[in-house]
Amino acid sequence: MADTKTERTTACSEVQSQTPWNPDSINGSQKLWLVEDVAAKLTSGPPIEGSKSPVPFFHILERLKTTPRAGWRRFGVTQGESISDHMYRMAMMTLFAPKSLAGKIDVARCTKMALLHDIAEAMVGDITPVEGIPKAEKNRRESTTMDYLTKNVLGNVDDGKVAEEMREIWQEYEDSETLESKFVHDIDKIELILQMVEYERANACKIDLGEFSWVTCRIIIPEMKEWTKTIIEEREELWAGSEHVSYTAIEDPGNHYTLSLQNHAANK
Numbered sequence: 001m002a003d004t005k006t007e008r009t010t011a012c013s014e015v016q017s018q019t020p021w022n023p024d025s026i027n028g029s030q031k032l033w034l035v036e037d038v039a040a041k042l043t044s045g046p047p048i049e050g051s052k053s054p055v056p057f058f059h060i061l062e063r064l065k066t067t068p069r070a071g072w073r074r075f076g077v078t079q080g081e082s083i084s085d086h087m088y089r090m091a092m093m094t095l096f097a098p099k100s101l102a103g104k105i106d107v108a109r110c111t112k113m114a115l116l117h118d119i120a121e122a123m124v125g126d127i128t129p130v131e132g133i134p135k136a137e138k139n140r141r142e143s144t145t146m147d148y149l150t151k152n153v154l155g156n157v158d159d160g161k162v163a164e165e166m167r168e169i170w171q172e173y174e175d176s177e178t179l180e181s182k183f184v185h186d187i188d189k190i191e192l193i194l195q196m197v198e199y200e201r202a203n204a205c206k207i208d209l210g211e212f213s214w215v216t217c218r219i220i221i222p223e224m225k226e227w228t229k230t231i232i233e234e235r236e237e238l239w240a241g242s243e244h245v246s247y248t249a250i251e252d253p254g255n256h257y258t259l260s261l262q263n264h265a266a267n268k
Contacts, residue, residue: 033141035148038123050151063122064234070126075207079200083121090114090191092183098223105180109169113184116166119143139174146170186224187217193228197235199212205238210245218245 040046042063046057050197064084072080097107100195120124127138146167173181185244193216196209213235219228235246 010255025207033137035123035141035145037146047153050156051153052156054154054157056059057149057157060122060149060153061119064119067121067126070128071212072195072199072209074130075199075209077203077207080199081195083118083126084189086195087115087118089194090117090184090187093191097183101183101221101223105183108188110184112165113169113180114172114187116170117184117188119149119166119170123148143174183224184222186219189219190224190227190231193231193235197231197238198254200235201238205242208244209245214247 042060044059044062047060049056059082064087065082067083068080069083069086092110094107094110094114097105097110121127123145124138124141127133127141150160150163150167154160154166157163172178173184176182178186192212196212200207200209213232216228216232219225232246
């Protein structure tokens with residue numbers, strides 16, 4: 001059996017970067033980020049605002065197909081998934097909500113939520129914790145983008161009814177108070193660790209993406225913890241006998257989580 005060495009234990013919230021935010025490193029200037037500035041520079045041209053056709057919005061969606069998920073690139077995954085790749089599998093996963101959970105939630109709404117939750121990234125991009133942008137600033141960019149998309153671009157399409165529902169469902173996900181939103185948040189994390197294992201397998205374990213396994217401590221629904229357990233067991237089997245890292249979530253009596261970063265030494 002491989003030896004396991006605990007290298008450090010840290011609070012779950014501390015896993016994300018604490019790098020001070022420097023607007024110069026993101027925008028190249030102190031100018032406030034505005035969605036209108038991004039829209040004006042789209043290669044497809046500025047979206048037609050106030051149109052009764054959804055076609056201008058469809059063109060914006062193309063950016064989700066071509067914008068890669070940024071986190072993997074730090075580990076040398078240069079041909080990684082796009083934002084829409086991530087959201088599509090999430091949407092499919094919602095359809096398989098276990099019966100014990102499906103009877104308590106609106107599955108169709110969850111599927112819509114999965115398809116919508118990262119839609120603002122079409123304009124904002126995939127901001128990762130290592131960029132050091134404060135959560136409040138990230139939220140501002142995404143919220144103003146959703147307002148722009150649902151009001152300026154889609155506000156006149158079918159009297160804005162679809163756009164209004166989109167904005168509502170997106171906000172529900174952000175607020176993370178309903179069982180539906182908590183389910184989709186769990187799905188978001190589970191899709192990440194699925195992709196983590198798949199990239200490791202595709203690269204014959206020459207890259208170790210165990211750093212991403214910290215999200216397992218944030219999965220809260222019991223049925224989703226079972227899915228997570230299956231994936232982590234699959235990963236341990238993949239890495240059996242080889243050195244790799246992973247996070248283990250530890251819950252204390254006060255219902256607080258800490259993460260133990262472990263180095264699993266190779267068998268000798």
